[in-house]
Amino acid sequence: MSIPASLIHDLQSVKGFDEKAFLAAHQLPAVTSVRLHPVKQMQSLVRNAIVPWCAEGRVLPERPVFTLDPAYHAGAYYVQEASSMFLDYLFRAVYPERDKLRVLDLCAAPGGKSTLLASALTGESLLVSNEVIRTRASILEENMTRWGFMNTWVTSNDPRDFGKLEGYFDAIVVDAPCSGSGLFRKDARALEEWSENNVALCSQRQQRILADVWPALKEEGVLFYATCSYSPEEDEQILDWLAETYEVETLDIDVPENWNVVKTYSAQGKMAGYRFMPHLVKGEGFFIAAIRKKDETDEIRAPKFKTLHNKTVHAQTTSLLKPGVDYLCLPGKEEFFAINSVHEADFHILSKAVYLRKTGITLGSPTAKEWLPAHELAMSIDIHPDIAKIELEKEQALRFLKKEDFGVDAAPKGWLLVTYKGWGLGWVKSLGNRFNNYLPKHWRIRMDISDADWA
Numbered sequence: 001m002s003i004p005a006s007l008i009h010d011l012q013s014v015k016g017f018d019e020k021a022f023l024a025a026h027q028l029p030a031v032t033s034v035r036l037h038p039v040k041q042m043q044s045l046v047r048n049a050i051v052p053w054c055a056e057g058r059v060l061p062e063r064p065v066f067t068l069d070p071a072y073h074a075g076a077y078y079v080q081e082a083s084s085m086f087l088d089y090l091f092r093a094v095y096p097e098r099d100k101l102r103v104l105d106l107c108a109a110p111g112g113k114s115t116l117l118a119s120a121l122t123g124e125s126l127l128v129s130n131e132v133i134r135t136r137a138s139i140l141e142e143n144m145t146r147w148g149f150m151n152t153w154v155t156s157n158d159p160r161d162f163g164k165l166e167g168y169f170d171a172i173v174v175d176a177p178c179s180g181s182g183l184f185r186k187d188a189r190a191l192e193e194w195s196e197n198n199v200a201l202c203s204q205r206q207q208r209i210l211a212d213v214w215p216a217l218k219e220e221g222v223l224f225y226a227t228c229s230y231s232p233e234e235d236e237q238i239l240d241w242l243a244e245t246y247e248v249e250t251l252d253i254d255v256p257e258n259w260n261v262v263k264t265y266s267a268q269g270k271m272a273g274y275r276f277m278p279h280l281v282k283g284e285g286f287f288i289a290a291i292r293k294k295d296e297t298d299e300i301r302a303p304k305f306k307t308l309h310n311k312t313v314h315a316q317t318t319s320l321l322k323p324g325v326d327y328l329c330l331p332g333k334e335e336f337f338a339i340n341s342v343h344e345a346d347f348h349i350l351s352k353a354v355y356l357r358k359t360g361i362t363l364g365s366p367t368a369k370e371w372l373p374a375h376e377l378a379m380s381i382d383i384h385p386d387i388a389k390i391e392l393e394k395e396q397a398l399r400f401l402k403k404e405d406f407g408v409d410a411a412p413k414g415w416l417l418v419t420y421k422g423w424g425l426g427w428v429k430s431l432g433n434r435f436n437n438y439l440p441k442h443w444r445i446r447m448d449i450s451d452a453d454w455a
């Protein structure tokens, strides 16, 4: 792999950069890592090496075909680049309690940072995962559905739409679109598309995104700014731009030395940032910083609202969600969905300002005879443990996910949650000796599976 000379030139002054070791690391394959689900534990990957800065992160010895693992489809883990899991360490250092926070992940698709934040937050916190590009927003929605948390909602808006939510968020994560040099080992296109001109364009876009969303951050709230670029124009210089433009305070957090994370300080404002380089860590290139907002900011208030909670439907759904979950049952276009009761006012604030694509967990809809369960309910961590189930082995589960006959001859009639190692993959309706498969079409495995891969 040949790294652009102008990038190497730019990096000479960057702390921790060692040209020879950096180039040698780029001759090696990218590291494969996953982050385990905090609740949907399946043991399969637990024994791999732990990512030092993220207790749920694991480095794998090689890259398996994740599509062939039903545990992946059940949401037992998320495939995420190890360096970027450092958000977990920073976030926990800034918020030891992680309770009653409103958090926005502004550039969220496909969902790496959002699933990480969902794992870290308590149920009374609310995570809004946003992705402006519609096609990418649907991938984000799918991944957040698989993760199964009621307190994570998905929006698809331009950053400027969040400007209307003045002082609403306690924390905002901006994992900005960037020139992508940190991903050269993972993504050949990042190398092909890299240019100095693109670095300059990305830097301008990063400033625009930050300026658009800045009003939505509370006074004393914290911005987590990240890129997967090595270029100082997109990293430390953006921190300096923030420090020149707004009232801010750098959050300079101690990091164990043996992790080989490089702490840097921006030239003007001395703002702390954390750099990851592949010759120093088991991971790819990454940059992150935490910045506290000090600008005086008013806080948007909840409008007066009439509750949309439907008590009658709620009573019909208590057997769907596990006891103790305090939720409201709200009507969607065709189905009802559940949100945590503490987030009712948030629903009214947010639905006035942005397009809510996924709000809580869609439960399904009532008919005269029965409840039609939604796919999101199958993936939820809050599903009732007594729901009727059919547990499948690996080959059967893969066949179910391909929407093929999965080789079970008989089962009790009615709706059954299809599970793999105890966690939901989707719904079937059993007619006694055959099944109707309700896995949404776009969730189906399309790849051909060879004889050797079924077991």
Ligand SMILES: C[S@@+](CC[C@H](N)C(=O)[O-])C[C@H]1O[C@@H](n2cnc3c(N)ncnc32)[C@H](O)[C@@H]1O
Pocket: 106, 107, 108, 109, 110, 111, 112, 113, 114, 131, 132, 133, 136, 159, 175, 176, 177, 178, 205, 209
């Ligand atoms: C680095 S990726 C985010 C990765 C994600 N946070 C994760 O951990 O999986 C940046 C995201 O920003 C989105 N994006 C592109 N242009 C944008 C813009 N002008 N404003 C906001 N987001 C944008 C991209 O579609 C992309 O999904």
